[in-house]
Amino acid sequence: MNISADRASGVFFLLFGLAMYFAVNPNYIEAVESGNIAPRTLPDTVSIIIAICGAVLVIKPTDQRVRNPVLMAKTGFYIVLLSVGIYAMSWFGFEYVAPLLAFAIMWFIGERRPFWLGLGVVGMPLLIWYLVTQLLGRALP
Amino acid sequence: MVDFSIILAGFSDAFTLFNLAFVLFGVVLGQFVGAVPGIGPIMAMAIAIPFTFGLDPLPAIAFLVGVNKGGLVGGAVPAVLMNTPGTPDAAATALDGNPLARQGKPLKATKMALFSSVTGDTFSDIVLITVSAPLAVLALKMGPIEVVALMIFAFSILAGLIGNSLTKGIIAAMLGLLVASVGQDPENYTPRLIFGYWDLFDGLPLPSVAIGMLAISEILHRLSEAHGNVRAAVSTEDTGNPDDKRVSWAEYWSCRYVMLRGATIGTILGALPGIGSTAAAFMSYAMTKAASKDPASFGKGNIQGIAASESANSAVVGANLIPLLTLGIPGSVGAALIISAFMIHGMQPGPLLFENQGRLVYGLFGAMLMANFVNLWVGQLGLRLWVKVVSAPESIIFSSALLLCFVGVAMATSGLFGVAIMLIFAVLGYLMASFGYSLVIFIIAFFLGPRFEKSIAQSLALTNGDLTQIFRSPVAVMLLLLSVASVVFFLRSNAQSEAR
Structure with missing residues (x-):
């Protein structure tokens, strides 16, 4: 999976740049008649350059190798875990979700030592709570 | 011209035990938070500013300057040991610092970073103290046309220097500019690409984008590798050779021209608002590599690479205060925080500051010089301790760093x-890094984007849309020619390396 990594990203950026120029920018940027530079000028120019560079990359790729797909899948798992954590925080608050999130991360890494688990699951969230709410007088998310 | 007695009075105000204590506290805090990936001195300064309300202006500003300077030294520790820069400024340091640490010389790498950082910082402080006003006037003479040309030159250099492909560098820079265009456009103030989310009207928050792309994406990468495999976040072999744990005078002296070049680049770029220490570090690194007799050794643990980047990024801190003190223009996020602290404490940065509050300004200069010596002293004693901060198991480092990033970004963005935006950019950063796109170029382009667009609009207004008037500015013409030359140079270099 060496040359195809650049070709894959090149195709993506070619399509992304064209989609931005023809579909997204016209629909999500307001047209303004006055002024020296229209709101669409910079995004349009940048989109076109991205598309051109994507095409160049397809034609002339480097020997870039993509990361191991298994590792990327594991990363996807942690992204889902963090997304669930943020969503849960919006419902229950940082105080309740942070220890569980810290425990889940440490557990999946493979941490089983009670001292480090205690420090990460209880100690660190407690320290953050004390620093933010007691010392700084700010609210936790 | 400020009276000499005011200069002396200012310095005598600074050199008191009371101020020394605040500088020391600031430096220790800065080095500590700089060593923890995902926090950094900027976040620490933002959190610390409310604590300084009850202080007199001089110790308050001295404390914040201490945090900023200490953070740059501390930021090199995770860059060297974990290849995870504690601050974006330290990203260039990781290029040679981490390979040196992997060779069993982590202390040599971090000490070289400390020495070159203090050297560059002291150089720029001396420049600040002696020639701040004339340099700021020079920077002020650069109009929007020259600023646009300067930014195009910076993009062309960075796109070619960082990574293995100019095309990918350009894509990363363009993506950064595209993301920077989210929010209201700088001329008409109409919403752009906000997709119905009015929280985005002021643009994507810099802390979310920067921490997501630089810290969380790296943590995600490290988490996937650590999955089911508990180990220390940092594991370096001890060679047993005492020379590998120190930097000899000969080694330090061999880097004198490298540090001088880095400090000069950092000072010049720091005096120009918007360019920043990350760009200075990479520019200095690239120039040192280009000038070296052994360029192949760069990226493999060459201490000159560390000296180049650290002397440049630290020199930016002092130089950033040149436009801030004389023009009231912050040159970086850190300077913007310092300017807000100035105003809280009744200082109005600008041309009249030296006349109205000259004693306080020279007191600040004294505190800055003091902070450099304290930085060196605390660094010498504390480096082993900061190494331990990042030597705890990955499980505790990464879970804690994630929680701190969550809280820090939530506080910074309300x-x-x-x-959530931070997580989105973490995913983007992870994918970009996986496919070999530079995150640093992206962040720099994102940071410079609004100013770049505004300068284009101002240039068009000044020239009535007649772009041929650019040719009336010799500085702009020279910078644009240099941009073209650098693109041609990098294309030829790429072609030659492919041919080999």
Whole structure:
């Protein structure tokens, strides 16, 4: 999976740049008649350059190798875990979700030592709570 | 011209035990938070500013300057040991610092970073103290046309220097500019690409984007590798050779021209608002590599690479205060925080500051010089301790760093929306890094984007849309020619390396 990594990203950026120029920018940027530079000028120019560079990359790729797909899948798992954590925080608050999130991360890494688990699951969230709410007088998310 | 007695009075105000204590506290805090990936001195300064309300202006500003300077030294520790820069400024340091640490010389790498950082910082402080006003006037003479040309030159250099492909560098820079265009456009103030989310009207928050792309994406990468495999976040072999744990005078002296070049680049770029220490570090690194007799050794643990980047990024801190003190223009996020602290304490940065509050300004200069010596002293004693900060198991480092990033970004952006954006950019950063696109170029382009667009609009207004008037500015013409030359140079270099 060496040359195809650049070709894959090149195709993506070619399509992304064209989609931005023809579909997204016209629909999500307001047209303004006055002024020296229209709101669409910079995004349009940048989109076109991205598309051109994507095409160049397809034609002339480097020997870039993509990361191991298994590792990327594991990363996807942690992204889902963090997304669930943020969503849960919006419902229950940082105080309740942070220890569980810290425990889940440490557990999946493979941490089983009670001292480090205690420090990460209880100690660190407690320290953050004390620093933010007691010392700084700010609210936790 | 400021009276000499005011200069002396200012310095005598600074050199008191009371101020020394605040500088020391600031430096220790800065080095500590700089060593923890995902926090950094900027976040620490933002959190610390409310604590300084009850202090007199001089110790308050001295404390914040200490945090900023200490953070740059501390930021090199995770860059060297974990290849995870504690601050974006230290990203260039990781290029040679981490390979040196992997060779069993982590202390040599971090000490070289400390020495070159203090050297560059002291150089720029001396420049600040002696020639601040004339340099700022020179920077002020650069109009929007020259600023646009300067930014195009910076993009062309960075796109070619960082990474292995100019095309990918350009894509990363363009993506950064595209993301920077989210929010209201700088001329008409109409919403752009906000997709119905009015929280985005002021643009994507810099803390969310920067921490997501630089810290969380790296943590995600490290988490996937650590999955089911508990180990220390940092594992370096001890060679047993005492020379590998120190930097000899000969080694330090061999880097004198490298540090001088880095400090000069950092000072010049720091005096120009918007360019920043990350760009200075990479520019200095690239120039040192280009000038070296052994360029192949760079990226493999050459201490000159560390000296180049650290002397440049630290020199920016002092030089950033040149436009800030004389023009009231912050040159970086850190300077913007310092300017807000100035105003809280009744100082109005600008041309009249030296006349109205000259004693306080020279007191600040004294505190800055003091902070450099304290930085060196605390660094010498504390480096082993900061190494331990990042030597704890990955499980505790990464879970804690994630929680701190969540809280820090939520506080900086007033809510979980900023945290969600941070996660989105973490995913983008992870994918970009996986496919070999530079995150640093992206961040720099994102940071410079609004100013770049505004300068284009101002240039068009000044020239009535007649772009041929650019040719009336010799500085702009020279910078644009240099941009073209650098692109041609990098294309030829790429072609030659492919041919080999």
